[in-house]
Structure formats: C-alpha cells, structure tokens
Amino acid sequence: MKALLVDDERLARNELRRLLAAHADIEIVGEAVDAEDAAGRVAALKPDLIFLDVQMPGADGFSLLEQLEPPLPLVIFTTAYDEFAVKAFEFNALDYLLKPVDPNRLVAALEKIRSRGSATPFAPAPGVATHRLTLEDKVFVREGERCWFVPVKNIRLLESEGNYTRLHFDDQKPQLFRSLTAMEERLDAKHFFRANRKQVINLAWVEGIEPWFSGGLLVKLKGGLKVELSRRQAQEFRERMSL
Numbered sequence: 001m002k003a004l005l006v007d008d009e010r011l012a013r014n015e016l017r018r019l020l021a022a023h024a025d026i027e028i029v030g031e032a033v034d035a036e037d038a039a040g041r042v043a044a045l046k047p048d049l050i051f052l053d054v055q056m057p058g059a060d061g062f063s064l065l066e067q068l069e070p071p072l073p074l075v076i077f078t079t080a081y082d083e084f085a086v087k088a089f090e091f092n093a094l095d096y097l098l099k100p101v102d103p104n105r106l107v108a109a110l111e112k113i114r115s116r117g118s119a120t121p122f123a124p125a126p127g128v129a130t131h132r133l134t135l136e137d138k139v140f141v142r143e144g145e146r147c148w149f150v151p152v153k154n155i156r157l158l159e160s161e162g163n164y165t166r167l168h169f170d171d172q173k174p175q176l177f178r179s180l181t182a183m184e185e186r187l188d189a190k191h192f193f194r195a196n197r198k199q200v201i202n203l204a205w206v207e208g209i210e211p212w213f214s215g216g217l218l219v220k221l222k223g224g225l226k227v228e229l230s231r232r233q234a235q236e237f238r239e240r241m242s243l
Helices: 010-020 035-045 061-067 082-090 103-114 180-186 231-241
Strands: 002-006 027-032 049-052 074-079 095-098 138-143 146-151 155-161 164-169 192-196 199-202 206-211 217-221 226-229
Touching (some): 002 010, 010 027, 010 103, 027 035, 035 049, 049 061, 061 074, 146 164, 155 180, 164 180, 180 199, 192 226, 199 217, 217 231, 226 231
Parallel strands (some): 002 027, 002 049, 049 074, 074 095
Antiparallel strands (some): 155 199, 192 199, 206 217, 217 226
C-alpha cells in the first residue's frame, strides 16, 4: 500500500517512518510539509493512504481534504490535539492517532484496512471515503472560520462557481473548494437532480413547476429560489417524476 506522510515536523515524519518500517506491506512513497505541498504530491503519487497532521502552517489538514478531488485516499490523522477527533471522523477518517503515536494504536489502525476484505489487502474499497450520501447523513461544511454540520436533506441547491460550489441550506450559502461534478458524485441521484450545467437541486425541495422558454421548465424551490431546466433536462425531469 502506498502511503504519504503529511506533517510539518520532520521529527514526527521520521518517527512515523520508523514505526511503519515494521509493516512490510506499507510503502512510503513521499512526504509533504504542508497542505499545498501535499495536494501536489497526492496528484502526482496517487497514494492509497495519507497519514495527515491537522495543524500545519497555512491551510490545515481538513482544508487539504476539502481541496482534493475524489476518489480520496484513506486518511489516518496524526495530531497532538484530541479536540479535532470528532471533526476528523466527519471527514470519514479511518483513524485518529495522537502524538506521540503509540505503536499498538498504529497496528490497530492498519488492521482496519487489512480487515476490509478486498481482493488486494490494501486496495481502497470503492466508495469508502466517497460513499453516496443518504438524506439522513450529515456533512461537515466549512467556509473560512465558519463551520456547519448539515443534514443532507437540508441542502436544497448546489451551484457551480468555476472550480468551486455554492451550497444552499437553511439561510446559509457557503462556497466550498470542490467542483460541482465532485459534489454531485457524493449525492444520491434518487434525490438530487442535475438541472443544468451549473445547478443541482434537491427534489424534495421542489415546490412548483411551470413551462419555460424553448420547451424548458422553471422549477421553484421552497424558500423562493428558481432554477431553469433546459429542454433536454426538462424531458429527463418529466420522465423521472412521472407515474
């Protein structure tokens, strides 16, 4: 299994290397000292697993994960601070190890991967880190210093803004550092519909529909938002929603 070590402290990286030397099925393919460095190395090295520090100069470990496009590597957080544990598991972290890393806890974390039952012991199981979200799931959303823990059913609209996505829920609309396509891959197609090139709607929030130009439809969402469907998408919408 290819692993990437992400930590701004050289001694911490060296200690992890020493502990992982006892595990022949782990190949350390690289190291990174901050989130920007790590993003480039993830793209180039395509690791199966990241050992990720939380607090680093510049962007933190959570910000790194928000930037990465799926499929995401498995993540084991390594940090000196236990107050980040809940947030770590909101990011579907495989495990959360406190520094200095206990060798027995490291073994237990790696056994979680070994017990996954895939044909290749360390082959990331499809969808583990990027599983389809149900309406009852909750997701961690962050914009700058503001954070929310949002039920998926409360997300009524997602809008593309270049490589970013604007999320609409309650009276909030934060911008996330992920493309609309990447976000759509996490959503259940039974409940979310690609209305056009730039917008995805939650079907449960549809309040009204009326004819629109050139055979399209204008969909009104609860709360007052309006979304245009092209003729092509309108036809797919009719087929999906008809008896």
